[in-house]
Amino acid sequence: MxxxxxxxxxxxxxxxxxxxxxxxxxxxxxxxxxxxxxxxxxxxxxxxxxxxxxxxxxxxxxxxxxxxxxxxxxxxxxxxxxxxxxxxxxxxxxxxxxxxxxxxxxxxxxxxxxxxxxxxxxxxxxxxxxxxxxxxxxxxxxxxxxxxxxxxxxxxxxxxxxxxxxxxxxxxxxxxxxxxxxxxxAPAPSAGARPLQVLPYSYQGAEALRAGLRAALERHVGGPVELQLAPSLAQGEEAQAVAAEVLLLPLTATPEAETHGALLAALPAPPALVLLDESGFRRRFAGPDGARRLEERRALWRSWLVSRHLPALFVDLSVP
Structure with a gap:
């Protein structure tokens, strides 16, 4: 589903x-x-x-x-x-x-x-x-x-x-x-809000987009969430990965086994969701062929994640 x-x-x-x-x-x-x-x-x-x-x-x-x-x-x-x-x-x-x-x-x-x-x-x-x-x-x-x-x-x-x-x-x-x-x-814990651990990877500015991130996750789970945002990991820091229910990635990146695959292997458990922020990609490719490029990049990530049995959520976090 x-x-x-x-x-x-x-x-x-x-x-x-x-x-x-x-x-x-x-x-x-x-x-x-x-x-x-x-x-x-x-x-x-x-x-x-x-x-x-x-x-x-x-x-x-x-x-x-x-x-x-x-x-x-x-x-x-x-x-x-x-x-x-x-x-x-x-x-x-x-x-x-x-x-x-x-x-x-x-x-x-x-x-x-x-x-x-x-x-x-x-x-x-x-x-x-x-x-x-x-x-x-x-x-x-x-x-x-x-x-x-x-x-x-x-x-x-x-x-x-x-x-x-x-x-x-x-x-x-x-x-x-x-x-x-x-x-x-069932009521969510912590005064009705469900705690969600979010791990950004190769992603800058997550704190500034906290409102959009919370809104996207609340729409996804169908209720309020308590956002627990971990410090962003840079490429090469995969061994420092901590447990997280949500993995936050920029859509500007392409899936790579050497980086994203290594991160998934280093996580204590597979994430319940991989959230890909489209905001940077939309700014970079705002021309006439932007929509086509966006669908191609979505399809690339979707195929890569499906092969690893991970669900994907594509959201423009700049729009709460």
């Missing part, structure tokens, strides 16, 4: 309604009334959510933090994912109440023992939670459609998918939504 991204006020509730409706309309049991246990979209839904959890763990491991607008957006997205799964579960039970679904399996590449092991891995926890008996290998092999089996009534498989979705999607996403919403509304 890009820094500062947020949903319009009315978009959040509409997103939740749309997610639930999409889940309810989802053909979670495709194939008519004869369904393949390993073909439904529910497997894709489970896989997608597990991938999201993996990405969240990577972000935590890299100490990536979200701004307040990003936390609010994350809360809506987590809630929407939970409601999408809720809609799909209710759809299965609603359709199963008036139609008889027969559950079985077929596969081009896998035999019964392989898919039986996968079934036990996928549904074992749900079976234990719901007190549902899983088929033995012989019983499972008899469910193969291409071997002449007609499958079995799908009730227990619907229960297993419902419990699995509740445990792996609905409950975790709901908890993540509440956590993100709470974090976005």
């Amino acid at each position: 890009k820094p500062g991204v947020a949903l319009p006020r009315a978009a959040g509730p509409l997103l939740l309604v749309a997610a639930f409706a999409a889940g309810a309309a989802l053909d979670a049991l495709p194939g008519g009334q004869r369904i393949n246990l390993f073909a439904p979209p529910l497997l894709a839904m489970l896989g997608w959510n597990l991938a999201v959890y993996a990405l969240l763990l990577v972000a935590v491991a890299r100490h990536r933090s979200l701004t307040t607008p990003q936390r609010r957006l994350a809360a809506w997205l987590h809630a929407a994912a939970a409601l999408l799964a809720c809609g799909a579960v209710l759809s299965m039970y609603a359709r199963g109440s008036f139609l008889e679904f027969r559950a079985g399996w077929d596969s081009t590449f896998f035999d019964a023992p392989a898919l039986h092991r996968f079934m036990q891995w996928l549904f074992g926890p749900a079976a234990a939670l719901g007190g549902i008996t899983l088929p033995t290998l012989d019983e499972f092999a008899a469910l193969r459609f291409s071997a002449g089996g007609g499958g079995e009534r799908a009730a227990r498989w619907i229960h297993l998918y419902a419990i699995t979705l509740a445990a792996l999607v609905i409950l975790p996403r709901t908890l993540l939504a509440f956590a993100a919403a709470r974090a976005s509304e």
Whole structure:
């Protein structure tokens, strides 16, 4: 998510309604009334959510933090994912109440023992939670459609998918939504202002632009900040770098591995944000091609920072 991204006020509730409706309309049991246990979209839904959890763990491991607008957006997205799964579960039970679904399996590449092991891995926890008996290998092999089996009534498989979705999607996403919403509304420390450590590098005059810097960071985090401005480091002083949430750089400089890369390597932890001040660049290139040069320099920095998994914020600090 890009820094500062947020949903319009009315978009959040509409997103939740749309997610639930999409889940309810989802053909979670495709194939008519004869369904393949390993073909439904529910497997894709489970896989997608597990991938999201993996990405969240990577972000935590890299100490990536979200701004307040990003936390609010994350809360809506987590809630929407939970409601999408809720809609799909209710759809299965609603359709199963008036139609008889027969559950079985077929596969081009896998035999019964392989898919039986996968079934036990996928549904074992749900079976234990719901007190549902899983088929033995012989019983499972008899469910193969291409071997002449007609499958079995799908009730227990619907229960297993419902419990699995509740445990792996609905409950975790709901908890993540509440956590993100709470974090976005939590009061900042120090009399309501959030302390932010800012480290200028190869940057002169940061103190004179303190007002513009505070205004830019308050817009970014969505609330008041207590600016803690460290002395500017010059090139060659990278070893003296101190911990900072925000790294302040002039856009007049181009990214260099020997200097900026060395600085990032010397920092105790990666910064949560790299703020690039455009004021000097705009003064230097104020001619007719200034806008083109500005976009080119932004793109150069953006590409360099993306490759290092760092968010960038481009601001003219001379304009508070």
